[in-house]
Amino acid sequence: LAKTTQPISMDSYEGQEVNITCSHNNIATNDYITWYQQFPSQGPRFIIQGYKTKVTNEVASLFIPADRKSSTLSLPRVSLSDTAVYYCLVGDRGDSSYKLIFGSGTRLLVRP
Amino acid sequence: GAVVSQHPSWVICKSGTSVKIECRSLDFQATTMFWYRQFPKQSLMLMATSNEGSKATYEQGVEKDKFLINHASLTLSTLTVTSAHPEDSSFYICSASRAEYGYTFGSGTRLTVV
Numbered sequence: 108l109a110k111t112t113q114p115i116s117m118d119s120y121e122g123q124e125v126n127i128t129c130s131h132n133n134i135a136t137n138d139y140i141t142w143y144q145q146f147p148s149q150g151p152r153f154i155i156q157g158y159k160t161k162v163t164n165e166v167a168s169l170f171i172p173a174d175r176k177s178s179t180l181s182l183p184r185v186s187l188s189d190t191a192v193y194y195c196l197v198g199d200r201g202d203s204s205y206k207l208i209f210g211s212g213t214r215l216l217v218r219p
Numbered sequence: 220g221a222v223v224s225q226h227p228s229w230v231i232c233k234s235g236t237s238v239k240i241e242c243r244s245l246d247f248q249a250t251t252m253f254w255y256r257q258f259p260k261q262s263l264m265l266m267a268t269s270n271e272g273s274k275a276t277y278e279q280g281v282e283k284d285k286f287l288i289n290h291a292s293l294t295l296s297t298l299t300v301t302s303a304h305p306e307d308s309s310f311y312i313c314s315a316s317r318a319e320y321g322y323t324f325g326s327g328t329r330l331t332v333v
Contacts, residue, residue, distance in 0.1 A: 141321060150225070150312045150324035151263070194262070200321045204251045204270075207314070207322055209263040 110134070111195045116214040125182045127213050129195030132176050138197040140171060140178045145192045145212070154193070155180065156200070190217045221247050221317045225325030232303055232332055240298045240328045242269075242313030248293035249315035254286075257310040257327075269296040269313075303332040 112130040119125045131140065139158050143151035155162055157169040157178070168181040182189060194212040199205045222245040232238050242252055250271045255263040267288055268276040275288035285307075287299040296315075300307055308331050314324040 139321075143324075148310065148327065148329060150223075150314075150327045153321065153323070156321060198322075200316075204268065205316070206253065206265055206268060208265060209255075211262050 110197050110208060111210045113193075113195055113210060113213045115211055116216070118216050118218065119185055120218050121186055122184050125185050125189075125215060125217075127180045127182075127193055127195075127215070128177060129180070130177050131195070131197045134175050134197050135199070137199040137202075139200045140169065140175075141196050141198070141200075142167070142169065142178075142180045143194045143196065145194065151194060185215075185217045187217050187219065190215060221315070221323040223313065223315050223323045223325045225313055225328055227328060228326060229329040230331070232330070234304055234332055235302055237299055237301045238303055238330060240300075240311055240313075240330075242296045242298070242315070242325050244294045244315045244317075244323075247315075247317045249296075249317065250293060252290060252296040252313055252315045253322075254288060254296075254298050255312045255314070257312060263312060266298075300330065303330070305332045308332045 141156040142154040144154050145151045155167045155169045159171050162169045170179040192212040192214050196207050224243045226241045252269040254266045257263045266281045269288045269290040271290045277283045290296040310327050312327045314322050316322045
């Protein structure tokens with residue numbers, strides 16, 4: 108069973124900020140939270156990873172509250188090319204044999 | 220960064236034949252690789268964990284005799300779909316983990332069995 112729960116789909120418009128929240132109530136102490144983006148017929152692509160508080164890179168921000176039972180991926184000013192499926196996963200990145208189990212993901216549609 | 224190459228990107232085969240898909244870690248050694256299958260509009264489903272130098276570990280419901288996995292070196296894992304049938308048509312994706320980079324995924328292989 109996936110360790111995360113996300114909304115199935117979201118709609119947005121170009122230029123808006125999009126926030127996708129993921130629940131991971133049973134996250135373990137060693138688990139990191141990682142978000143991936145997947146376009147049709149492509150493998151998932153890494154977006155951002157964090158352990159606690161806030162992480163920001165050139166494409167997104169990740170907000171993690173103190174209890175770490177949820178996280179929010181924030182995409183600033185989305186464009187049409189951000190239409191994709193976004194997956195939130197948790198796992199022990201220090202263990203290379205740790206199996207990543209995917210949940211349903213969130214299908215984001217960005218409209219003109 | 221960590222790069223995982225998957226080949227071929229797509230393949231069409233006749234029913235009853237076997238197909239081999241390769242997954243290579245290009246700039247790092249991967250003792251463990253993972254194979255996923257994805258049907259249209261669905262999420263990735265983990266099929267098996269490929270371990271270098273030992274037998275693969277299959278998830279429940281995945282036939283090990285049908286999906287043969289070989290991890291002969293620290294940079295190469297192969298998935299062979301034996302006696303393929305139309306219901307095996309799917310998108311197959313591999314991934315590998317490197318400690319400081321996390322999990323990197325291949326670009327996927329679209330298998331169509333006719």
